[in-house]
Amino acid sequence: MQEPEGKRSEQTITREAAEQPESSEHLVIQVENVSKVFHTRKQGRMVALEDLTLGVPYGKFVTVVGPSGCGKSTLLKLIAGLIPVSAGRILYQGVEVRGLSTKVGYVPQESKLFPWLTLEENVGFGLESRNYTRQERERRVRDYIKLAGLTGFEKHYPAQLSGGMSKRASIIRALAYDPPVILMDEPFGPLDAQTRMILQDELLKIWKKRQQTILFVTHDLVEAVALADRVVVMSHRPGRIKDILEVPMARPRNIFEIHRQDGFEETYAHLWSIFRHELEIKFEEEDPEVE
């Protein structure tokens, strides 16, 4: 946390941390002093997140990066209300999250489409329990399937789709019922590099049309910068907010030549300098006799 201030001011990036909170009506998610402790039989008490405070403004694309095991996924699960916080509180649209939140879309690491439902049934699943008319539901499903370039595969089962197609389907399934916030847990992790880029590009296009708030967890620094308005860097376990960077790059962005875009290199370099520091701490901890 004690980074020299001068180093940061040289960058084109401004720091947005707890000391400069935005006014609360602009924040869709407020994570306030949240800790999460797991009790396991093998390892005993394990602090996954410690005193974490974070605000996510409406309509922003926020990515969260951190070393593996820093509690990034845990953070998403807490926001979704899948698991309870140990201390602190999380506000969603100003209301404290208690129990499962049905106002978020969740895109898990693996696609997790329901294998027993066809593509269109999967995409329409979130609409079924909401007040949509039949026509409205069918229209939405059709539109989103078209948006994801999956037209013609409506009656296919997930097992008949490729990895990239399942991923697209998994994303539009979360988008289709218009939740104000989409939580994405390393959704592009298991894909090959080309498919990843194509899907990142598509995600940005879809996001541009819908302007939902996206909280996107990744371990890929390039992905974190390329997609985001703002990058949240988390520290090694126990997970804390290490730093928050604004990404000054213009939109629309060209994912395929992101390295050439103004602002990318500086942001990436800065992010890496923070991240590397985090990795060094990890190494020191593992080998204390070095220093």
Add this chain to the structure above:
Amino acid sequence: MMAESDEVGVSEASWPYWTRSLWINLLRIGVVGGFFLLWEMAAGRWIEPFLISSPSRIFSSFIANIQSGTLIGHTWVTLQEIGIGFPLGAISGISAGYLFGRSRTLAEIFEPIIIALYGVPRTALAPLFIVWLGIGIWSKVGVVLLLTFFLNFFNTYAGMKQMDREYIDLARLMGAKGHTLTFRVILPAVSPYIFTGLKTSIPFSVIVAVVGEFIASTEGIGFFIRLSAGIFRTADVFVGIIVLMSMVIFMNTIAGLIERRVLQWQTQTEHVRIQG
């Protein structure tokens, strides 16, 4: 790509599909036909017919029993026992498996008790059921129900324990609850296990119904077999066995048809895998 014999290991595998399947079928008919022929020749020539009867004797006895109406009467009784016991046992077993999978408290209380009960040999319970429910169909309905319950319970419960919880979480985040969660998410996820339970309990339900009839009854295929064996009418014994076999085959076929329909998403998977 040409399938070379050395690549597949067995040369027949490279034959066109229909030729191969034709040969397989012809050979199978040959084996079965040869067996019956040998049986027919052996009876009365090398072995006493009252021990092994013979296909022709079994056939004429089959016709005679149908004409007299006895066979249909006994078959109907056994079918009733299974027809009442099986669905009741299956529904209660699947429901219990589902409930135990949903409620940890329930599972923790009852699981050891159910496992202990399952350890009791089921056929040993048949005499008890006869004491309780008499020698009519209800004691057999009872044993069929009990057995079917256990097999379906264990399979469904195993499925509930092994299913991917993330599907439930995701469905709930998307707003599913109650009825939708149960019938659109949980039961489909567990359905392969449910079908395993149903299919294993088919032959077993026939077995316990017949064992029940062996022990004490005045009608049913089990009674018919026991009676015929007692007076050395071996051909009639075989007729009874054939009826039981047909029952199992019939029930398996029905279950297979339903399974193929319900687990379409799985067979589709295999289809794709075969295509590569």
